[in-house]
Amino acid sequence: MKTRQLGTNGPDITEIGLGAWAIGGSWTWGWGHQEDDASHNTIMESLEQGINWIDTAPVYGLGHSETLVGQTLKDRRQSVIIATKCGLRWDDQRRVTNNLHPASIRKECEDSLRRLQTDYIDLYQIHWPHKNVPIEDSWGQMTRLQEEGKVRYIGVSNFDVELLQRCESISHVNSLQPPYSMIKRDIEAEILPWCEENGVGVIAYSPLQSGLLTGKFSADFLETLAEDDWRRAGNNPYFSDPLFSATIQFVEQLQPIAAAYEKSVAELAIAWTLAHSAVTAAIAGARKAEQIAANAGGSGWDISSEHLTQIADLYEQMIAPTL
Numbered sequence: 195m196k197t198r199q200l201g202t203n204g205p206d207i208t209e210i211g212l213g214a215w216a217i218g219g220s221w222t223w224g225w226g227h228q229e230d231d232a233s234h235n236t237i238m239e240s241l242e243q244g245i246n247w248i249d250t251a252p253v254y255g256l257g258h259s260e261t262l263v264g265q266t267l268k269d270r271r272q273s274v275i276i277a278t279k280c281g282l283r284w285d286d287q288r289r290v291t292n293n294l295h296p297a298s299i300r301k302e303c304e305d306s307l308r309r310l311q312t313d314y315i316d317l318y319q320i321h322w323p324h325k326n327v328p329i330e331d332s333w334g335q336m337t338r339l340q341e342e343g344k345v346r347y348i349g350v351s352n353f354d355v356e357l358l359q360r361c362e363s364i365s366h367v368n369s370l371q372p373p374y375s376m377i378k379r380d381i382e383a384e385i386l387p388w389c390e391e392n393g394v395g396v397i398a399y400s401p402l403q404s405g406l407l408t409g410k411f412s413a414d415f416l417e418t419l420a421e422d423d424w425r426r427a428g429n430n431p432y433f434s435d436p437l438f439s440a441t442i443q444f445v446e447q448l449q450p451i452a453a454a455y456e457k458s459v460a461e462l463a464i465a466w467t468l469a470h471s472a473v474t475a476a477i478a479g480a481r482k483a484e485q486i487a488a489n490a491g492g493s494g495w496d497i498s499s500e501h502l503t504q505i506a507d508l509y510e511q512m513i514a515p516t517l
């Protein structure tokens with residue numbers, strides 16, 4: 195699979211990385227029950243497809259996603275880039291809270307190293323901003339972990355330009371992990387241009403808008419998801435009307451565009467995120483081997499400018515009015 199350099203001085207990563215949120219299994223923000231064997235096979239299939247990096251987080255399944263990634267990759271550690279995160283902790287009652295205190299970040303890093311069965315993390319990212327600690331203190335700790343070699347590259351997720359600037363003034367932000375898809379485009383105005391100008395790599399999360407841009411969703415399909423799948427909670431605008439129904443119709447209009455390249459809508463959606471010059475790679479989530487195999491074809495080809503314009507017009511007509 196084609197690779198691109200992460201920012202000005204980061205590693206070469208494949209255009210698609212495997213997202214390991216869903217393989218964390220059941221927890222408050224989980225995707226319902228998940229068999230570990232299926233998760234193991236999904237990780238192995240991603241490597242088979244040439245993908246060279248995996249994005250996980252301690253909070254995905256409250257340690258379970260990292261543990262699975264560690265077990266699966268321990269014999270091939272050198273050949274895979276592991277990205278994980280810090281800043282979301284949980285207690286004995288499985289309640290999740292934000293914590294960006296420097297001592298907490300260090301403790302989380304040690305815990306992640308243990309679960310991942312490794313002595314270094316390739317990319318360590320602050321998962322979400324939080325006002326409980328000045329970001330300079332948190333980023334200072336990230337910088338120290340990098341200097342100590344416990345982590346090779348450091349990044350942030352869900353940050354705005356103001357926070358990015360404050361981190362960058364201390365040490366280089368290797369990457370930003372923002373949400374970005376054909377129907378979630380808020381970062382285009384300020385954040386992506388800033389990253390491009392400052393040599394910050396961008397790894398876009400939820401390029402399939404949590405499965406919505408695969409073409410499999412309908413109101414009936416939503417009802418078939420597990421009771422504890424976060425997409426059924428009813429409080430997410432993307433899985434509620436009017437946006438949900440508008441997206442289903444939007445996806446129907448994408449089918450002929452994808453077909454023109456003999457691709458699926460999911461592959462078109464991934465290729466679309468990769469078409470932005472500021473985006474380094476897309477993190478495609480998968481919980482079954484066949485999903486990551488089907489999505490790998492999102493890399494290595496270009497959508498024509500005519501089709502990009504057509505997609506932009508469809509977005510303006512069908513999605514923008516519902517936002």
Ligand SMILES: NC(=O)c1ccc[n+]([C@@H]2O[C@H](COP(=O)([O-])OP(=O)(O)OC[C@H]3O[C@@H](n4cnc5c(N)ncnc54)[C@H](OP(=O)(O)O)[C@@H]3O)[C@@H](O)[C@H]2O)c1
Pocket residue numbers: 212213214215216225249250321351352371398399400401402403404405406408410460477478479480481484485486488489
């Ligand atoms: N930093 C953050 O705050 C943050 C937030 C969200 C995500 N992320 C990262 O980004 C990754 C990807 O995001 P995401 O998992 O939210 O969303 P996504 O990549 O947009 O969608 C992934 C989900 O879509 C379904 N799917 C994938 N490929 C499919 C295919 N070919 N056909 C049919 N269904 C398919 C699967 O769920 P079902 O089979 O259950 O439908 C899969 O779990 C995460 O795993 C995580 O690593 C980070």
